[in-house]
Amino acid sequence: MPGDIRYLIFDTAGGPCGIAWTATGxxxxxxxxxxxxxxxxxxxRRLPEAEPRTETEAGAGAPPPDVARAVDAVRRYFAGESVDFTGVALDLAGQSxxxxxVYEAARRVPWGRTTTYGTIARDLGAGPEMAREVGQAMAKNPVALxxxxxxxxxxxxxVGGFSAxxxxxxxxxxxxxxxxxFAPPAPAQQSFGF
Incomplete structure (x- = not known):
């Protein structure tokens, strides 16, 4: 498998991001x-065998067009543009x-909207007791964003946790x-100082 995974570190308005890919996604x-x-x-840390690439490499060493489009979408996201990542091909081999x-359900949550762990569990027919497992899937998400x-x-x-x-x-x-x-909650009672 060494040589099958490539990666790129690239700048965004939010800071340097990294992306790794296989022939699948x-x-x-x-x-x-x-x-x-x-x-x-x-x-x-999880892909020690990955080989580095740069955006300026030509030929076989360059990121493929679909990866270049994903990089462009990430840059636009961190610049504040509404971006839809549902068309980005993923390689989630080895996931349960x-x-x-859970990942498929999360991908359907559009820009500017939120859902909850419990809602995803319910939508998958798993029941609210599986919300914790949905949270575990989110914590182990290999392609956050x-x-x-x-x-x-x-x-x-x-807000809940975030492993990034x-x-x-x-x-x-x-x-x-x-x-x-997420505005801080308003005080339940104000003091008038007397």
Missing amino acids: IVRFQLPGEDAATTRRLLL DFFLK IIPCHRVLAAGGK PGGSSSKLKMLALEGIS
Whole structure:
């Protein structure tokens, strides 16, 4: 399998991202790290055999057109443009059938919208007790953003966790790019000072 996976680290308005692919599709996507070296380290942590590519390489070494289109879409996303990643081909080999169904459901959540772990579980016919497993699928999502796990919230519309660099703060920033904000709750009672 060495040599079958290639990767690219590229700049966006949100910071350096990483993308890895096989002949089948995108196998891993790394949300922005603090710098290119951090992004590369995080991407390669699970793909140590991947071979680097650059956007300027010509011929067989260059990213294929579908990967170049995905990179362009990611750049447009972090520039604040509404982007739909449902057409991006993925290579999710090795994922369980349940995770694949969860990922397919999450991919249907459009820009500027959210859902919950429980809603996805219910929509899959799994029942609300499977919300935790949906959350586990989101936490292990190998292609965050392309499968928009940041749009999947905890019960009651709470942000929930996020396994990407920056944790929940990064999730909030991505949701804010899409026009979704989480205002602090208003105080239940104001003090008049007497």
